[in-house]
Amino acid sequence: MEITSRALWTLVHGMGFGALYLLACSGALVELYRFSTSSQASDDGPGKERFLRIYLFTMVVLAWASVLTGTYVIYPWYRAAPPAGATELSGFPQRLLMASPATSGWHSLGMEWKEHVAWFAPISITLVAFVFARYGRELKRHRQLRTAVLSFAMVSFVSAGIAGFWGAMINKYAPVQGGSTIQLSHGEER
Amino acid sequence: MKVQKSAASSESEKLTNGSGAAAILAAGIGCFALSVLAVAGDKSSVIKNSLVFYRPTGPLSGVTTTAILVWLLVWGSLEWRWRSRSVAAGGIHAVALSLLALGLLLTFPPVVDLF
Numbered sequence: 001m002e003i004t005s006r007a008l009w010t011l012v013h014g015m016g017f018g019a020l021y022l023l024a025c026s027g028a029l030v031e032l033y034r035f036s037t038s039s040q041a042s043d044d045g046p047g048k049e050r051f052l053r054i055y056l057f058t059m060v061v062l063a064w065a066s067v068l069t070g071t072y073v074i075y076p077w078y079r080a081a082p083p084a085g086a087t088e089l090s091g092f093p094q095r096l097l098m099a100s101p102a103t104s105g106w107h108s109l110g111m112e113w114k115e116h117v118a119w120f121a122p123i124s125i126t127l128v129a130f131v132f133a134r135y136g137r138e139l140k141r142h143r144q145l146r147t148a149v150l151s152f153a154m155v156s157f158v159s160a161g162i163a164g165f166w167g168a169m170i171n172k173y174a175p176v177q178g179g180s181t182i183q184l185s186h187g188e189e190r
Numbered sequence: 191m192k193v194q195k196s197a198a199s200s201e202s203e204k205l206t207n208g209s210g211a212a213a214i215l216a217a218g219i220g221c222f223a224l225s226v227l228a229v230a231g232d233k234s235s236v237i238k239n240s241l242v243f244y245r246p247t248g249p250l251s252g253v254t255t256t257a258i259l260v261w262l263l264v265w266g267s268l269e270w271r272w273r274s275r276s277v278a279a280g281g282i283h284a285v286a287l288s289l290l291a292l293g294l295l296l297t298f299p300p301v302v303d304l305f
Binding site: 067071072075076079080108109112113115116117119120123124126127130131134135138142144145147148149151152155159 | 205209210213214220221224225228246247250253254257279280283286287290293294297298299300302
């Protein structure tokens with residue numbers, strides 16, 4: 001069993017940072033809503049507030065790690081231009097998708113949308129983490145602030161979901177391949 | 191312990207909404223700036239070329255770097271002005287959420303194609 005270095009990076013970007021971020025989003029939304037609206041002060045002790053702060057900070061790190069690896073590590077491999085006259089395009093995912101009308105939409109709609117909307121996630125979650133760190137349980141007293149924070153948290157989730165969906169589909173039709181091969185295990189010979 | 195609690199409570203009572211509003215408005219402006227730069231880069235080859243900060247990533251590098259700089263500069267500036275003030279949060283949040291919604295809309299390729 002082996003994997004190429006580019007496929008490994010794609011895995012780290014999508015399944016590591018991206019999927020973990022999406023998983024964390026639902027928990028954050030529920031906890032933020034519960035924490036900032038609950039009237040029972042005893043439920044929201046300093047321990048829970050601290051936990052949510054660390055949880056949100058971890059999400060900030062995951063979101064930034066996901067967009068930065070996506071934009072500066074994987075995207076250059078995706079959009080690489082093949083040499084003139086090349087007919088084998090498997091190492092050039094964007095050109096491979098654009099070569100056929102049946103697949104060009106994965107780039108012209110999917111990637112064009114994903115590459116920009118994905119950045120809304122780290123910006124929004126950074127704001128959410130900052131406001132929560134600053135206000136904590138005081139958010140209960142600032143209704144408008146709370147509504148805006150929850151809206152940005154929701155947008156962060158939606159934009160990460162859009163980026164994740166298109167990323168997974170694009171990688172299915174034109175996977176990023178190449179680089180050095182990493183041997184993970186030796187299979188039995190038949 | 192009681193003294194500590196009451197000190198913490200009186201400090202939190204002084205916590206104004208300015209800092210939160212600054213962060214929210216800045217994030218709205220940052221997201222909107224990103225989508226406007228993306229549209230501008232898509233429509234003008236001059237802007238597109240000027241947004242290539244890192245060649246392997248192309249114009250996306252300039253679009254995102256510039257938007258992040260705009261976001262952080264606006265945030266820093268608003269935070270400095272509003273940190274200890276109470277502001278009209280309703281209007282500010284409405285503007286921020288409208289910019290965010292417009293930004294989201296402008297990242298959608300069929301909408302970009304309308305321009």
